[in-house]
Amino acid sequence: MSKPVIATTSLAGCFGCHMSILDIDERILQLIELVEFNKSPVDDIKTFTKPVDIGIIEGGCCNSENVEVLRSFRKNCKILISLGECAIMGGLPAMRNGIPVEECIEEAYLNGPTVQLNKERILPNDDELPMLLDRVYPCHEIVKIDYFLPGCPPRADLIWEALVALITGNPLKLPYEVVKFD
């Protein structure tokens, strides 16, 4: 049997969850024995090159590109995991939910206390730039998500235990300390 294939991505996240994946330390050598990585910032493969078994999503959806990437993950992965608070509930980016997008952009590019260089008062409007969504959406409000691993970031032990249980088919036993929301 060939190794299960894993893909990961960071949407509206801070890459903290990916850092937490690396926090499994030397177990990463065991992980490489167990799985093969496909599209992921870990190996810098940019597009899916084969069907993937487990897709790991960090971050919620704050713009059109996030939605597109998330949908391509759903299409190419058998199992999707929401990793971390941002993927699960929008996280800190979702603190803008409730504030109109216009107000957010004006604060960021025109009125914010640290905005000084934008003398011509230009708002980003290039066609190449993804459109901001009206609010930040948790991943499971856009596509079906199979498993959720909370934390900010999720503890490395939680990621490790969950992945190993999923790959080996063994029941998941989590100590109290590894499931945290912060």
Add this chain to the structure above:
Amino acid sequence: MSELIKFKIDGTECMAESGTYIVEAARQNGIYIPTLCNMPGVKPKGACRICTVRINGRLMTSCTTPVTMGMEIESNTEQINELRKSIVELLFVSGNHFCPACEKSGNCELQALGYYYQMMVPRFPYDFPQKGVDASSPYIIKDQNRCIMCKRCIKAIRDDQGRPLFAFRNRGNHLEVVLDEDLGKQMTPELAEAAMNACPVGSILVKEKGFVQPIGQRKFDHKPIGSDVAV
């Protein structure tokens, strides 16, 4: 009044003084029933329903129901735990509970109940309500995004004449707990501290005191809520 009576919780024989509320009676017998709005020393009101148990086939709040002789109480059953978990989930989605950015994280009873029931994600859609933060008091911040309307601050924090410093404002969907405009002026650093401790979530915070305890030393970092009770 002080007559000892026998009753059963999930089939376990228990004893307590008659008239004791079930939550307290269970605690005396080493059985944890989760609570949120209930607080020792304050008259119970059964607002949050997290302490719901089944007695004679009926669901009742155990913080407001006294034990009686021979009472048979179901508490730790699959159905009741599922009900309690869904209350926790509803509380999470009906406010803006951004745990990673909350000063109360690690000491928050709502969060601790999320851990207790292994809530990985609420099954309900997030409401993301628009709520305000009142930082006008010199001592406290009242963040409505996190308030769960448990009334603990209203009941527990009073001036020397027994008048509550916190009060309800508006009705229905607009209901919120606020620091009373007039009586709130009597807020002292000591009362502010007590108010923060009375709040089960991070809705009342003492100013300039965020993140005092490092991660790993907070109340619910290593032991689940209720582990001081369970034998």
